[in-house]
Amino acid sequence: MTAVLYTGLVMMTLAGGAVMVRIIIGPSESDRAAASDMILATIVALFVLIGLLLEFPSMLDLLLIVSSAGFLSTLALVRLILRDEQ
Amino acid sequence: MTISFLTGFFVICGSFVFLIGSIGLLRSEDIYCRTSTIATATGLGLGCFTLALVFNDLTLVNCIKAIIAFSINMAVSSVVGMLVGRSAYASDAKMSTKTHKDELAEHHS
Numbered sequence: 748m749t750a751v752l753y754t755g756l757v758m759m760t761l762a763g764g765a766v767m768v769r770i771i772i773g774p775s776e777s778d779r780a781a782a783s784d785m786i787l788a789t790i791v792a793l794f795v796l797i798g799l800l801l802e803f804p805s806m807l808d809l810l811l812i813v814s815s816a817g818f819l820s821t822l823a824l825v826r827l828i829l830r831d832e833q
Numbered sequence: 834m835t836i837s838f839l840t841g842f843f844v845i846c847g848s849f850v851f852l853i854g855s856i857g858l859l860r861s862e863d864i865y866c867r868t869s870t871i872a873t874a875t876g877l878g879l880g881c882f883t884l885a886l887v888f889n890d891l892t893l894v895n896c897i898k899a900i901i902a903f904s905i906n907m908a909v910s911s912v913v914g915m916l917v918g919r920s921a922y923a924s925d926a927k928m929s930t931k932t933h934k935d936e937l938a939e940h941h942s
Contacts, residue, residue: 754848758849762851769855778921781867781868781917784871785858788874789851789855792847792878795885796882799885799889807898807899808898810882810883811901814879814905814909815905815909818910821913829919831924
């Protein structure tokens with residue numbers, strides 16, 4: 748079980764690295780907004796994995812809060828891009 | 834033992850979805866493909882991690898929380914994908930050269 752969790756951690760870290768590359772190279776602001784949404788989900792998944800590894804309780808509550816409120820940052824970025832265009 | 838196996842299975846599934854999604858994010862040619870990749874990867878990936886957490890501690894309260902989290906997550910990831918695509922279209926993001934038809938531009942003209 749622990750080996751599986753460590754494998755998941757390595758895979759998620761690689762995924763996070765690839766998303767960071769996309770944030771750095773862009774090229775447009777919308778690309779970065781999309782990649783920031785992805786990196787939020789990646790970091791939450793890493794938290795869940797660490798929570799499973801260290802046997803933290805109530806990781807499901809964290810997932811519930813992030814999935815219901817986490818999209819607000821992307822929404823704000825999208826509004827900003829649309830307002831700049833208008 | 835079964836519950837532990839299911840947790841591991843969903844952890845590997847979720848990590849794999851995220852890894853494939855991030856590779857797709859790097860390899861996609863335009864923002865519209867990237868939003869599609871992101872909507873799928875975040876919705877399905879976090880859904881898999883929700884299932885892994887439920888099977889780690891299988892109680893009724895956790896099942897209810899997981900159903901709420903799963904449905905909100907699925908709705909939010911697709912809505913965010915559409916919003917980012919819309920903002921990209923409004924800011925005249927370049928389309929891939931493989932795109933043959935732009936029905937939205939034809940509709941507005």
